[in-house]
Amino acid sequence: MSPSNRPIGVFDSGLGGLTVLKALQQLLPQENTVYLGDLARLPYGNKSAEVVCRYAQEAAAFLLGHSIKLLVVACNTASALALEGLQKRLSIPVVGVIVPGAQQAAKHTRNGRIAVLGTLGTIRSKAYHRALLDIQPSLCVFAQPCPLFVPLVEEGWLQGEVTTLVARHYIQPVIEFGADTVVLGCTHYPLLAPTLEAVLCPEVQLVDSAVATAQHVSTLLRLHALCANTPQASHLCFVTDEPERFAQQAERFLGHPLSNILLCRL
């Protein structure tokens, strides 16, 4: 296989990264992909930097075994905690979701006040803080951990009284802060966008890094002369637990059914 027709590798702890895979497949339909969901150890959001780095390295090693030409860390927690280490160790380009999301947020804001919603791991890492201030040091950033959002999304409770109450609890300090731009700093959160929009002031802009990440990948592929020219792209999917259950839930994230999901062990 020519180097440019090798697949793009994408990994996440579970389902959330499928929002990034979806954006990639829409923007770059000619690209082959290999997705890995580490269901046997999810979630990553409430684990330490050491543990998340170890898991990310194991996921990267597995995908490298499938001859990927570029790696997308489609998980905010792993991007926040493990990206730098992966970029240092791997010889292929490694893309996270945080810098693309931060760039989009910095572009959107009018009042310079940006709020970031994320898992405990992502928020504690201050990765969005750093990325946003690198882009524009005058930005004012507020970070809000939302640990119950992932379980709610995993359960499919995307709307309704409970989810609205939980959203209100997390969003109240964001409203008080006066953000005009809110970064959905976890790949699960875009599925909560209707609930979040109902709770936030109507003029607040939600930023989902999936599309921005796909655009960043597209730029990098051109830069490294790695764009594929496959007439019919192939998409492989591996999970570390229960492929059948993953298939049932994947459609909600991907927008279309996912077939051919294989069990693997890291």
Next chain:
Amino acid sequence: MSPSNRPIGVFDSGLGGLTVLKALQQLLPQENTVYLGDLARLPYGNKSAEVVCRYAQEAAAFLLGHSIKLLVVACNTASALALEGLQKRLSIPVVGVIVPGAQQAAKHTRNGRIAVLGTLGTIRSKAYHRALLDIQPSLCVFAQPCPLFVPLVEEGWLQGEVTTLVARHYIQPVIEFGADTVVLGCTHYPLLAPTLEAVLCPEVQLVDSAVATAQHVSTLLRLHALCANTPQASHLCFVTDEPERFAQQAERFLGHPLSNILLCRL
């Protein structure tokens, strides 16, 4: 060390098993204990039987390395999915939390209608069904998965509007079923007892298997002539991630602070 003064090993995916450790320490204050919380891979409740069995075997092997004389699987999901395999492979007694909980529920019920609340893994395993019908085939059992309870407890949202609404959602079918006895089939759930009691009819009895499990351990130790006679019992605690955070949260489960928590890797 004489065989009877070797410690009792207790493991769970995280904090929940501390409710069992607490009951053990209260009933058997002369016993040495070694606790293991597998925080790096929690929760177990939404993982497959294969994965939970593998994790349970690794936890057991670690505790055997600390010369335990008896193993308590202080996690309902692991008890439901991995107990039999552990009992077959290990030469020491292995105790789960399901049979003691089922025995207590069967003793309590007056109308023969018992509801079990648990994680998805525990409920799918039908382990409580089997245990209850083994004790009394005429019992009528209703099983309700409550996947959002563990994240709520882990976040410390033990009471309040959101937790009450989630509890009402899960408990409504239990009320319609007409149970007079409800098994808290996850070691996290006893912390939600005040909320559950407020949602259930006042005459319904909640069954928490922690005390029943400790009594079962006590019986087994006498039976195997393994009761300790240490003047001052020692308690070791290992976790696979973030000992400091575990220490902060442990008091809520154990009722007193936990010191001397060590990091380990399975």
